[in-house]
Amino acid sequence: MKAWNKDWHQFYEDIVNDFNEGLDDAALSRKYGGYTVRWSGTVTDLNLESQSLLSVGIAMDVREKYISKGYKFICNAVTLFIDDALKSTWNSVDIGEVVEFEALIYVKNGPFHGVRISTFPGDDSAILLLGLHRAKKVA
Numbered sequence: 377m378k379a380w381n382k383d384w385h386q387f388y389e390d391i392v393n394d395f396n397e398g399l400d401d402a403a404l405s406r407k408y409g410g411y412t413v414r415w416s417g418t419v420t421d422l423n424l425e426s427q428s429l430l431s432v433g434i435a436m437d438v439r440e441k442y443i444s445k446g447y448k449f450i451c452n453a454v455t456l457f458i459d460d461a462l463k464s465t466w467n468s469v470d471i472g473e474v475v476e477f478e479a480l481i482y483v484k485n486g487p488f489h490g491v492r493i494s495t496f497p498g499d500d501s502a503i504l505l506l507g508l509h510r511a512k513k514v515a
Contacts, residue, residue: 380408384415384436388451391491391504396444401489409483409490409507414514416476419469420453430458432466432511434477443502447495451504456511465512476514482507 380387387408394404421433434454441449456479458466469475482490490507 378411380413381411382414384417385439387413387415388438388441391451391493392441392443392449395493401492404491404493405483405489407491409481412478412480413508414476414478416474417454419471419473419475422466422469422471424458424463424466430460430463432456432458432469432477434475443493446500447502448500449504450501454506454508457507457509458511459509462510462512465514469513477511478514479508479511482509 380390391404391408394407399407415436417434417436419432420435421431423429423431423433432455434456436452436454438450438452443449456477482488484490488507492505492507493502494505495502
């Protein structure tokens with residue numbers, strides 16, 4: 377298991393370094409996709425009653441970073457996608473609760489890469505988007 381699988385801050389640092397070295401979304405997704413992570417964060421949103429897509433929003437602890445081209449790197453939240461079979465692991469969770477979770481990073485999700493860094497014209501920020509699925513609460 378890689379250090380970043382269990383350490384959100386290490387993952388964050390590694391993504392910044394890889395992006396600065398020129399890895400694009402496809403390369404980042406090949407490198408990190410297909411791995412299970414075990415991180416912790418604060419629950420900000422629970423969408424467990426949806427008929428289509430169950431999810432949990434998690435605020436993550438971040439340190440301010442800048443990446444190439446002067447972009448401020450933003451990754452202060454992730455969305456976990458929950459399979460029906462794992463929904464019960466989230467039933468006793470409340471918004472504001474700190475939880476430990478496991479989730480699998482997508483390599484690809486349809487046309488989208490599992491790891492994506494989005495920038496917007498005229499904005500000095502870059503946002504990390506992660507495809508995290510099969511998420512379950514573990515602690």
